[in-house]
Amino acid sequence: MRPTSTELEFLKLLWKESPRTARELHQELEGILQWGYSSTRKTLDRMAEKALVTVTKEGNVNLFAPQVDKVKTLASFAADFAKRVFELDGPLPTAMFTGSKLIDDDEIDQLEHLLEQLRKEQEQ
Amino acid sequence: MRPTSTELEFLKLLWKESPRTARELHQELEGILQWGYSSTRKTLDRMAEKALVTVTKEGNVNLFAPQVDKVKTLASFAADFAKRVFELDGPLPTAMFTGSKLIDDDEIDQLEHLLEQLRKEQEQ
DNA sequence: CATCCCATGCGACATGAGTCGCATTTCTTT
């Protein structure tokens, strides 16, 4: 299942460093989202239900870690976007994501592979 | 206001040819969306409320036409996507949309301009 | 003119996401 925009923000943080507590994640997002702590927790709970993150009880706190792969997730977003918005069916241009702070060169290679795969699957 | 995915589909059709009736639009989307005619109409109604399309009563039928610009709309999607998913702040790669069946070379030029503008506005 | 069809206006329901608050449980610190 594709995460929502907000969920993607949480995943990005977790991809950088995990596991983390709800409180830690909340503090990082506070400035941007202007949320109450409850909202952060609820979102995290729902992400757990959807298997986007795992929860591990460590003593009395819950630790969250990503349960979906970063490159796969980004690839899915890219493919969806290209098709839905621009109706691009062919191979997606690499240039689309070079320059992103989120992924390094290695990961860009993986991304391309995945996109190519997605494209083929969809062809059928 | 940014259209939803579904609304974008309607806009795409209207950009190709307008004005059109709900019935005509419905027939084009029937295959893809598997919707009842009521759903099509409701969506169109709501798009009118949001000023995404205009409605003109022609006799006893309503004619719909796009009320938002194609290139502007696509640019807004592209900018949002690049930032939200890949955290690209710099100029967006042109390659992102070359090859799209939706826009011709002229429009690609416009798109680039708009993206550059959006980027600058956002910098502040 | 009576009838039938299609268009419209509009109400309605379900689900998901955004957003919070509260009561209960569990640490930690005197």
Added chain:
DNA sequence: AAAGAAATGCGACTCATGTCGCATGGGATG
């Protein structure tokens, strides 16, 4: 051990969107 702080579980509300159905009204046709 008692008290206070912090974490959790979970319910709840609102709004947008997807998705229909129904009742009403105006044209076309025999």
